[in-house]
Amino acid sequence: MFNSRNPAYRDPMGAVPAGTSVHFKINVARDLRCSGARLVVQDDQNGQTENCGMYWCGMSGDTHECWECHYTPQQPGLYFYRFYVDTWRGTLPITKGFGGEGSVDAHGGPWQLTAYDPDFQTPDWMTGGVMYQIFPDRFHNSGQPKENVPADRRLHEKWGEQPDWMPNEKGEVTNSDYFGGDLKGIEEKLPYLESLGVTCIYLNPIFEAHSNHRYNTADYSKIDPLLGTEEDFRSLCDAAHKRGMHVILDGVFNHTGSDSIYFNREKRYPTEGAYNSQHSPYSSWFNFHPWPDHYDCWWNFITLPDVNECNPDYDNYINGETGIIRKWLALGADGWRLDVADELPDPFLENLRAAAKAENPAAVVLGEVWEDASNKEAYGRRRRYFEGKQLDSVMNYPFRNAIIGFLTGADAADMMEIIMNIVENYPPQVTRILMNHIGTHDTERAITMLAGEPLHGHGRHWQSNAHLTRERRKKGLTLLRLAALMQFTLPGVPCIYYGDEAGLEGYRDPFNRGCYPWDKADEGLVEWYRRLARLRAACPCLREGRMEPVMAGDCCMAYIRDDGQERLLVAINAGEQEKPVYLSPEWNDAEILMGRLPDERHALVLGPRDCTVLKWAYPGPEEPKGPAPGPAATAQKDLA
Structure with a gap:
């Protein structure tokens, strides 16, 4: 009756620029004796519904007749639509089923039409590339001496030891153990990254913070002393650029650390933070009720006080002309990945993107979003990431779920449906630079997910002793090769989490954040990733080719x-x-x-x-033109 993924029924398919006329056609069985049909569209932003009458446009064979119309979304946003046909059985809805197919089902849902700003552009340099995510403390230690390192940090004596996971005497896991990975160490390994075809390095937080993960920022304006200096950062960016690589930083702007120059609960800094005085220049950044011991914090972690991003002083500190966003772009960074983007308000995101583009029009702004970001709802509001004023793209968790699910026994058709829903809903300029990962610092290692014993709620003690058996590892290496192939060939940009290509195992934090095994890497697996990078470079259709x-x-x-x-x-x-x-x-x-x-x-x-x-x-202009290879020659059940 209808298929939103077939241009015979909807043209153009997928997301469209606002102001684009979209052609819709439905096929109705003749024995329903249809006397009228209409397209009903709901504008998600204002809730208004529009009825578009459809015109009879002829027969489709002997058994079906066609009705059609055009609809133009006037403004960027989401539009949800379905059809209604008047028949001898009464008025029947045509709603969305599996694979974008339409069916007469009163319980089915609507289709989504995404409209974006016609001027919305994303950086060309990311397209067709390969990303590499680095957890800085665990990638490579250059051995250079570090200065001004706080005394309460514990440095491991041996690279590759298991990260600390036991609580201290207070029952707290402080994440205060370090291995000394640094910016110079990353720069030293640029030739290795180049051999993997890497064109973009994504760094987990590098700013001063008093934990090894550095998501509890202490000072946005300074490099953490264990990682090096501002000059080391500039040197890394310069060296990366000379090799055709770009550098993306992690921006954690929803919260700071309680142990920070801004909050200063632990009194590490000589200046007065918001916790120390209500007259602090930072006091209006945070929400107290009452001051000082009760304050909003991220997921009730008292070490992570929430910031009021709409506070003019904070917004200017981050997004102003001399703010943090522009400072680090001016020093050589090429973009930002935004932590917990769904907790950043729309005005703040818009100001951030505007600041980034003002400093460098080719800067990229990626968001951490775990669901379909085109229709994401957070805190009771629909997000507007892809209308053209907020994000360029996102971390692609839906693809990760589909890849891991498919390779661990989930129904292949269901996993393909996850992929195709994203392709259908996202603007093409977003899709081409999706961050396609199969593991990050927030998830189990890919090989562990593919072949390890299921976690089933086991705690850190069990995880610390859990390793793949020889047989499970053999299976995991095979499946990881297939997962990486999908990463490198699906729409978007593959992102390798450091060490995945070397066969690193590990369940959840901190076991998924082990040191890169420079002396124990699985060279066969590393070579597989190099082969995929060569394949990607040799196939232009992997840049923006349709799926x-x-x-x-x-x-x-x-x-x-x-x-x-x-x-x-x-x-x-x-x-x-x-x-x-x-x-x-x-x-x-x-x-x-x-x-x-x-x-x-x-x-x-x-x-x-x-x-x-x-x-x-495809044949060249002088060659005979035969038909393009079709999808299938027999009656396989494609997506059902």
Whole structure:
């Protein structure tokens, strides 16, 4: 009846610039004796509903008739739509089903139409690249002496020891143990990152803070003394730029540390913080009730007092002409990843993006959002990340869930549906630079998720002793290769969490934040990542090529990336049995990048936990034009 992912029914598909006329067409069974049809659209911002009459436009075969109309979203925002048809059975709704399909189901939901500002642009330099996330304390220690390091920090004697996880005598986990990874150490390893095809380095917080994770910022204006100096930061950025790499910083602007120059509960700093005096220049940044011991804090962690981002003084301190955003961009950074972006108010986000673009129009602003960011609701309000004034893109947790789920036994069609919903809902300029990770500092290590014993609520003591058996590790390495292949070939930019490419294991914090194993890296796995980087660099269609699902089911998934010049087919078998994937005949003439060609039955036979990647180039202007390879030649159940 309708399919939002097929241009025969909706054109253009996906998100559109506001002011774009979108064509809708539905097919209605003739035996319903339809006498009228309409498109009903609800503007999410004001709640108003618009009824658009549809026109009869002919027959579709002998059994169906077509009705069509156009609708133009006038302003950036979300629009939710469904259809109604008047039949001999009464007025029937056509609502969204699996795979974007329409069906006569009163219990189905609406489709989403995302409209964005026509002037919304995102940085070109990220497109087609490879990101690498570094937890600075655990990547590489240059060995250079550090100055002005607080005495209450404990440095491990041996690189690679297990991070501290036991509570102290007060029952607190202070995260005050360090391994001494520093900015000079990162600079020393730039040749290694270059060998992985890295074009963008994302650094977890580097500003002065009194914990090894540094998410409890003590001073936004200073580099943490264990990491080095401002000159070390400038040197790292300069060296990275010379190798064609960019550097993104982690901005934690929803809260500070209680042990900070701004709050100063622990009285580390000589200046008066908001906790010390109601006359402090920072007192209006925080919400007390009453002062000083009762204050808003992040998820009830008293060491992380919440900031009132809409306070003019704080907003100017971060986003003003001489503020933190512009300071570090001027010193060489190329963008910001924003911690807990869903807790930052709209005006603050808009001011932040404006500040970043004023300093460097090519700066990127990424947000930490765990759900579909196009329709995210937070604290009772719909967020407006992608209308054009807030975020350039986000961390892509939905893709991570789909990849990990598919490779650990979840229904392949359901996982493909997660992927396609994101592709349909996000503006294309957002999708092309999505941060596609399969593990971060906030999740279990990828190989542990893929092959480890399920966590099932086990505490830190159990996690500290849990390691993959030889058999589980063998399985994990195989599945991690497939997960990385999906990372590198789905829409967006793959982001490697440091050490994943070396086979690092680990459950949750702090075990997912171990030291990079420079003397024990799995070289075969590292080489696989290098191979994927070469594949990515050799296939322009992976930059912005559209995503076409081929099939998803029976432990297999296959999809195509197509930019009008070439088509790349990726087929993966996550199961333990050999499986065929049937393709159209043209794929028999494709170039093999991994795996094998289809056989004489046009069946691509995938071994257990195996993959194939094929490339087919469109004919040049002087060559005979044959049909492009189609998705499937037989009646496979693609997405259902």
